[in-house]
Amino acid sequence: MTTQIPPPQKRGRWVVVLLGAMLLLMMGAFWLYLEIVNASLWGFGPREMVMAQYTPKDVVGDLGGMKVVIPRGVAELVEYDDDPGWGEKRKGPRPVRTSESKLASFGFYVRYPDMATFADPEMRKDYEKYGTREWAFNHGIRGGDPWLNPGVLSGTSYPGDGFLDRRSVELDVPIGRLSWEKFDKLPQKEHGLTIYRVKGIEADLADPQKELDFSVKDVYVYRNQAGKVTTYIACRPKALYSSACMHTWSMEDKGVHAKVYVSYGPEKRKNWREIQKMITQVILGFRENPNGDISSPESLLKK
The missing domain is CATH 1.20.5 (Single alpha-helices involved in coiled-coils or other helix-helix interfaces)
Incomplete structure (x- = not known):
């Protein structure tokens, strides 16, 4: 056939x-x-x-010892110490929030470097612009996005003053001591930051299986003149596909018992001082004045 x-x-x-x-x-x-x-x-x-998720009214409360009034539309996913946990139901009516209500956590969006927030409704439109399909098609996923999304923990969610020092102890643990990871302290600094690298990370970078292993990281630490850690930045190395940095600091030196964290791409790491200072000033701008108003973040940034 x-x-x-x-x-x-x-x-x-x-x-x-x-x-x-x-x-x-x-x-x-x-x-x-x-x-x-x-x-x-x-x-x-x-x-x-x-x-x-964004609150339609001003958020009031006690943020780590600082009375705050956060303008409506700015804070998201707001939690107070007495809010029920995941899967739990509130017992009794929802309490009326006052300046005495202890804040546990919230997040907000801020545009870097002008530090605009969603207090201006037009800013939300600007944020949404970077998340459209058209923008992703032409620029990549949120390509060129200037928006940052800081998170704040206080009240029962606050890990306590000095948490950055306690967290950084693991970086200098000598070989042979109990530690989840072993770090090498690199001889050079970057933008004033001391660099620690997980031992054997070069082998990990060559292994495609490590792409989703978030323990593969470089740690950048800043210590003040007293030797106290004031900045802790953990970054996924550039060689990995999903490189990113998580920048963490405390506001205890401002008299506010709160932990602040924000993530961004490694290209912004050189601006870590400015990012930390300006986000801190925006949060301080939520402070309630005796007349019930809030300070202007713009005026605080000029100080």
Whole structure:
């Protein structure tokens, strides 16, 4: 039995059909990718529902010993010490919040470097611009995004004064002592920061299996003249696909018992001093004045 070979004209049509199917498949895959990107930015739910996380009124309370009034629309995912935990139901009516109510945590968005917040409704539109499918298509996932998303922990969520020193003890643990990780202290500094690298990390960087291992990191620490740690930055190395930095500091030197953290790309690490100072000043700008107003973050930044 002889297998018949289609004539060149029919073979050409099949090639066109096959290429067309492949193109449609690629377009569908890219559309799915953008949907996943959109979901990762806004959560798996309607955008309106996600944006509803922002409080429609001013947030009042005690932030680590500082009375605050946070303008409406600025703070998100606000928690107080007496709020029920995950999966728990509140017992009794929701309490009326006052300046005596102990804040446990909240987050907010700020645009770097002008430090604008969602106190101006137009700023939310600017933030959303970097999360659209069109922007992701042309610039990558939130490409060129100037917005930062700091988080603040206080009250029962605060790890206590000196937590950065306690956390940094592991960095200088000698070989042979009990420690989850062993670090090498590098001889050079970067932007005033002492660098610690996990031992054997070079082998990890060459291993694709380590792409999602978040223990693979470099740690950058700043100590003041008294030797006290005031800045702790953990970064995924640039060689890894998902390089990012988590920058943590305490406001205890400002008389506020609160932990602040913010993540950003490694390209912003050179601006760590300014980022830490300016976000701190924005938070201090939430301080309640005797007349019930709040200080202007813009005026604080000029001091």
